Amino acid sequence: MKIVKIKEKPVPIKSDIRNAYIDFSKMTASVIAIITDVFKNGERVIGYGFHSNGRYAPSGLLHERFIPRLLQADPTEILNDDGSNFDPHRIWDILMTGEKPGGHGERSVAVGTIDMAVWDAVAKIEEKPLYQLLADRYRNGEVDEKVFVYAAGGYYSPNKDLSKLQEEMQRYLDQGYSVVKMKIGGDFLEEDLRRIEAVLDVVPDGQSLAVDANGRFDLETAITYAEKLEPYNLFWYEEAGDPLDFELQANLPNIIKTQWQQEKTSFLCKMHATL
Known part of the structure; x- marks a missing residue:
């Protein structure tokens, strides 16, 4: 089980809306696809991630540091103990290798976008909705019936x-x-x-x-x-x-x-x- 390719694309928002500080006319966002060698129900498992529209696409950080680190890692280092799935926490540690504490800034956007795609892939491999996978791992399977959104x-x-x-x-x-x-x-x-x-x-x-x-x-x-x-x-x-x-x-x-x-x-x- 391994990651065979990671694709990133900056997507222009091109909107005339603005908040108190910025407008979104030149704002971009990164979309990530983590392509694995795993197949489920005849389809290759691909994990997708993106980030908030209030941050510009961190394409440089992703291609210069974080994507190469993940692709260059030993495939066994990114799997869980029994090798049945990817381990998001171990992947996070690999992404942060060589990074100085503090100074998160745009780094958090880049790493978080990859992290979202990793969790998406993990859930697809286990063939569960992500909310159920997270509940099984961290809440003894308990899922909130309702979640507040606005x-x-x-x-x-x-x-x-x-x-x-x-x-x-x-x-x-x-x-x-x-x-x-x-x-x-x-x-x-x-x-x-x-x-x-x-x-x-x-x-x-x-x-x-x-x-x-x-x-x-x-x-x-x-x-x-x-x-x-x-x-x-x-x-x-x-x-x-x-x-x-x-x-x-x-x-x-x-x-x-x-x-x-x-x-x-x-x-x-x-x-x-x-x-």
Whole structure:
């Protein structure tokens, strides 16, 4: 059992949508195919992986470091103990050989894309849905009957007025989502509040709406937004500041908690910063 080839292709997104920091007109994403020598039901097992559309395709990292490491590894080193399948954890260790701790950056995107494709191949070899394979390995076979998901959208876009924003959110509700998320921080505060209120006219209540600033704000702006958002009782307020702004991440929840500790704790419990 071995990996015979790994293919990667950068795929252009070419969208005019934008968040508080970037637009997606030149954004790309990597798609990975791990081709094995295993056949199931007459078809070759191929594992596929891709990554978030908020990161550019890490093609250079993949072709210069991670794909060659995996292909050059001893085939026995990437298998599980009985040789019946690939071992994602051993493969991860091989991918990270020679990598310095810290400095993950775009490296995590490249390695994570391969990791997704590996797990896809492993599940196909065992002829199980991946969720069941993971449950069997790590949860004694217990599978959650329901998993919370939400619809992420509400991007800024040319000619996207409030009515079109409302139509977008209504489509998500019609598809069965109970929570939707929209972008903030890419316009003036007053305009963002108008956008939020327009969406609130469509969704059942504030608990059906989350907002995402994509790390745009400094501490003062993040607090100002939080104060304005609080009356809406939103589901959450995401990534208010740069994840590497440790001062903001440490102080923002405490500052707001001090200001609102008497009567506004419910909103605080939902506020978080994505790291």
